[in-house]
Amino acid sequence: MKINYTRQLPLALLLTAMACNSSQPTGSADTPATAAAAPANYRDLNKNGRLDVYEDSTRPVEERVSDLLAQMTLEEKAGMMFINGTFINADGSIVKTAETKGMAARLPTAEESITGKHMNHFNLWDAPATRALATGYNAIQKVAENTRLGIPVTIASDPRNHFSESIFSMAADGFSQWCEPLGLAAIGDEELTRQFADIARQEYIAVGMREALHPQVDLATEPRWARIGGTFGEDAQLTARMAKAYILGFQGEELGPNSVACMTKHFSGGGPQKEGLDPHFEFQKGQVYPGNNFDYHLIPFEAAFEANTAAIMPYYGVPTGQTEENVAFAYNKAIITGLLRNKYKFDGVVCTDWGLITDVNMGTTIWPARAWGVESLSEEDRVKKVIDAGVDQFGGESVPELVVKLVQDGKLTEARLDESVRRLLRQKFQLGLFDNPYVEVEKAVEVLRNPAFKAAGEASQRRAMTLLKNDNKVLPLQPGKLKLYVKNVDPKVAALYGTVVENPKEADMAIIRLKAPWYPVETKNPFARSFHHGDLDFKGKEKVEILQLLKTVPTVVDIYLDRPAVIPEISRNAKSLLADFGASDAAVLDVIFGKAKPEGNLPFELPSSMEAVRNQKEDVPYDSKDPLYKFGFGLRYE
Template sequence: MTRTHAVMLLCVLPPLLLAGASAWRAIPNPPPYRDLNKNGTMDVYEDPSQPVDKRVDDLLRQMTLEEKAGLLFINGARINDDGSLEDRPGKGPFAFAPQAARLILEQRMNHINVWAVPGKQALATWYNNIQKLAEEKTRLGIPVTVASDPRNAFSEALFAVAANDFSQWPEQLGFAALGDEALMRQHADMARQEYLAVGIREALHPMADLATEPRWPRVSGTFGEDAQLSSRMVKAYILGFQGAALGPQSVACMTKHFTGGGPQKEGLDPHFEFQKGQVYPGNNFQYHLIPFEGAFAAHTAAIMPYYGVPKGQTKEDVAFAYNKEIITGLLREKYKYDGVVCTDWGLVTDARMGPVVWPARAWGAEQLSEEERVRKILEAGCDQFGGEQCTHHVVNLVMNGKLSVERVDVSARRLLRQKFILGLFDNPYVDVEKAVQTVGKAEFKQAGEVAQRRSFTLLKNDKVKGRKVLPLAAGKLKLYLRNVNPETAARYGTVVSRPEDADIAIIRLRTPWYPVKTDNPMAQRFHHGDLDFKGAEKDSILALLKQVPTVVDLYIDRPAVIPEINAAARAVVANYGASDAALLDVVFGKARPEGKLPFELPSSMEAVRQQKEDLPHDSAKPLYPFGFGLSY
C-alpha cells in the first residue's frame, strides 16, 4: 500500500465503520482513481491534485518514442451509425477515413477529428467507446482528444459540416454582418455546450482569415474583409468556446489560418497544385495579422497555419507550416505564442482518390521526401501534423539521429498539457442521456433561428405607389417561387405555379462559381471562378424580373457581382446561411434585417480583376460598399 492509498483509506474508514461490514465490502476495487497504466499505484500523472506540469513530466518520462510520435498526429476517422467500433465499410464522401480503433491501437494516436457523424446518441456512444478503448487497451491510457470543423452553420458550405442534430446558426459572415460581440460569444458558448455533451473537445475554428480576395472559395468561413471587425469577433468567439481560461468545461479553439489565408492570387486555393501562391501586391502583409492578435488576446489554445506560400515575405518561399521565419520567428518569438501549432491537413503524404492522386500540400518543399518534410515542419516550430498518420517518420528520424528526442518532447509536452487542462485524464467520458438532451436543445435552436433572421442584409427596397416593397403584406398576395419551399411560403400567401399569375415573385439565388478544370474531385467542389451570373441562367433570372415584381434573396458565400439583377429587382436581400422560414419571416416583416455587408459587392468582374488580393475595400465603385445595409 502506498502512502497515498493509506491517506485515502483513513479518510473513508470512520463512515464505513459506522455503516457496518456490508458497507466495508462495498469499497470499490480498484482504488478510487483512474489507474491508467494498470500498475496498481497512483502515479503522479494519474493524480488530479498534482500540478499540470508535474503530471506532464511524469507521463512524458514513461512514454516510449512510438507513443510520443503518436501524440504528434491527428487524422479523421469514420463513425458507424450505431457508434460501435467494428471495422465496417464506410459510407459517403468520408468512406476513405480509417476506423478510430486502428489509429489508437496501431498508430498510438490519441487525437482524432470527425467529419460526417451519426445522430447525437450514437456520436456520444462512439466517443465513450473510443475513450474506453484508449483506457483499457493502450499501455498508458492516454485519453483521446476529438476535434471537429464547424457543426452549427445552417448551410453545408465547404468546411462547415452538416449540422444534423446541432443548433443551426449563420456562418461566420453572418455574425460579422451583425458585428454583435455579445451574440458571437453567446453562440460560441451554446455550441461549446453541444460539443462538450458529445465529447468534441477541440474546435478546428474560428477562421481569422480576411476576405480581401473576393474570388477565394473560403470567404464564407471568414468574418469578412475588415481586420478590426474580424479581430473583435475572433476574440469573442474564442472566449465563448474556451472561457476566460482553458479548463474542464472548455472546448479548445484551433484558430486558423496563420498568417491569414485570404490573399490567394486570383483566388485559387492552395489546397491544390493549380494555386499560384499567396501574394501581397498592396504590401499589406501586416494587416492580415490583426485578427490573430484578437485570438492571442483570448488565449487561443492552438493555431493552424495555411497551405499557401507567402511570396516574397520571407527568405525562403515555402508554405507557412514549413517556414521557420513564420512559425518560430513571427509566431513563437514576436507574438510569444507557446500553444499548440498544428499543420493544416495533408502536408506530408499524397492522397489517392480513385485513379486521381491528390498531391501533398508541400508547396516549396515538393522535392523533399516524406520523412524530410516531417523534419522540416518540426524544425519550423510546428507541433502536430493534421490529416496524417505517418508516425513512423518521426520514429525513424530520431532513431537515425536526424531529430532529437528533446525536440519531440517539446511538442509532446504542449499536447499533453492541453489534454490535462481540459480534464481528459480525470474524466474523459460523457453522459449519453445528457448529450441527447443538450445537443439541439430548444433554447439553442431558437437562438440560432433568431440570429439567422437578424443577419439578413437588406440591399435594395424600391418604392411602389409611394410604399416600400418590403415588408410584404402577409395573406394578401399571390406568390411565385423559385428555390423556396412552397409549403413554408403558403403560410404567407397563395402560391401559384406561373409567374404571370403572381402579384410578386420571391427567388433564392447563390453567388455563382465555376469549377477549375481538374480531375481532382475535391477541387471540383471548391467555389472558384467568376462571381457573376452568365448565359442561360442569367437570362432566365432577368426574364422573370421583367415579367413580375421580384424579391431576390442572395446567399453570398463570396461577394456576388449582380449589377443587372440588382437593377431589375424590386427588392434585394442577402443572407449568410438561413432557412426558407427565416427568409420569409424577414420578407413579410415578422423579423427585421439588421445585417451590414462584411465585404464590398463589386460592380463588375473587371473591377474584381483589378483589385489587389491583400487589400480590403479596394473595389472601384462597388455596387454596394462594405458596411452597407438598410432596414425597416
C-alpha cells in the same frame, strides 16, 4: 516589406524558442475546476497499482505533464504528434461492418490508429445522430484507456452549427443551426457571437468534441477566394472583435474542464490568394501582397492571442516574397518560429492543415501533398522541415513512423519532440480529459435537443439578413394578401405567407432565392471541383432567365453570399434585394413578410464588375473601383 524575424531576433531567444464514467460538465466555460483530494478509486491509467503523479487530479498540470512525458516511449510521443480522421457508425459502433460506407470505409478504425500508431487525436467529418455519436465517442475513449498509459483521446471537429452551403461546415444534424460566421459579422454583435460559441461549446462537450478546428479568421480581401464563407469578412477590426468573442465563448477566460479548445486558422492569414485559387490544390498560384499589406492580416490573430487561443493552424499557401524562403507556411521557419513563437510568444499547439506530407490516391487521380515549395523533398524530409519550423502536430496524416526514424537516424532529437508533446499533453490535462474523458449519452441527447439553443440559432439566421435595396419601401410585404410566384423556395413554406401560383404573370410578387455564382476549375480532382472558385457574376442562360423574371413581375431577390457576387443588373431590376449568410426558407420569408427584421450590414463589399475584381489588390480590403454596395452597407425597415 519582406520579413525575416529569424534574423532580427537575438540568437539566445531563438535557441530558447527552438530548444470512472460520468459526463463532462457543460456549464460555463469560465467555471474553474475544483481541486480535490486524490480519490480512493482513482483511474489507474498505467495499471501499476499506485497513484502516479499524472493520474493525480490534485497535482499541478505541469507536474502531471512531466511525469507522463517521462514514462512515454519514442513511439508514443511520435503518435501524439499526428491527428487524422476516424468514424463512428450509425449504431454507435467503431468497427467496420458491411454498413460502413463512404469516407468511413476508407479510414482506419480508431482502435487501429490508437493501438497500431499510438495516435490519440482524431477529427470527425461525418457523424451519426446524437445518441450514436456519444456512444461511439465513449467506445473510442475505452480503447484509449486500455492502452499502456491510458492517454485519452481528443476529438476535434470543423464547424457543425451553421445553416451552411460550405463544404468546410459539417452537417448540423442535431446541433443548433446558426447563420454562418459571415452572418455573425454582418450582425456585428460581440455578445451574440460569444453566445453562439458558448452554446456550440455545450453541444460539443455533450458529445465529446473537445477541440474546435475554428475560428477561421482569414481576411476576405480577395473576393474570388473559395473559402470566404468560413470567415468574418474582409475588415480586420471587425474580424478581430468577432474572433475574440468567439474564442472566449468556446474556451472561457482560460482553458479548463468546461472548455472546447480553439485552433484558430489560418496563420498568418490565408485570404490574399492570387486570383482566389485555393492552395489545397496544385493549380494555386501562391499568396501575394501587391498592396504590401502583410501585417493587416495579422490583426485578427493578435486578438486571438489576447483571448488565449489554445492552438494555431497555418495555411497551405506560400507567402510569396515575404520571407527568405518561398515555402508554405507550415514549412516556413520565419513564420512559425520567427513570427509566431518569437514575436507573438505563442506557446500553444501549432498544427498543420490537413495533408502536407503524403499524396492521396483518389482513384482517378493523385491529390498531391500540399508541400508547396518543398515538393522535391522526401516524405521523411518534409516531416523534419515542418518540425524544424516549429510545428507540433501534423493534421490529416498518420505517419508517426517517419518521426521515429528521424530520431533513430539522429536527424531529430527526442528533446525536440518533448517540446511538442508537452504542449499537446498540457492541453489534454487542462481540458480534464485525464480525469474523466467520458460523456453521459442521455445527457448528450438532452443538451442537443435544447429548444432555447435551436431558437437562438434560428433567430441569428433572420438577424443576419442584409437589406440592400427596397424600392418604394415595398418590404415588408403583408402576409396572406398576395399571389406569390416563388423560385428556389419551398412552395409549402411560401404558402404560409400567401397564395402560391405557378405562372409569374399571375403573381402580384415573385420571390427568388439565388446563390453567389461560382465556376469549377477544370481538374480531375473531384474535391477541387466542389470548391467555389471562379468568376462572381451570373452568365449565359442562367442570367437571362433571372433578368426575364425580374422584368415580368415585381420581384424580391434573396442571394446567399458565401463570396461577394457581381450583380449590378440583378440589383437594378429587382424590386427589393436581400443577402443572407445561411438561412432557411422560413427565415428568409419571415424577414420578407416582416415577422423579423433585417439587421445585417455587409461584411465585404459587392464589386460592380468583374473588371473591378481583377484590378483590385488581393491583400487590401474594400478596394475595388466603384463598388455596387460598400462594406458595411445595410438598410433597415422603418
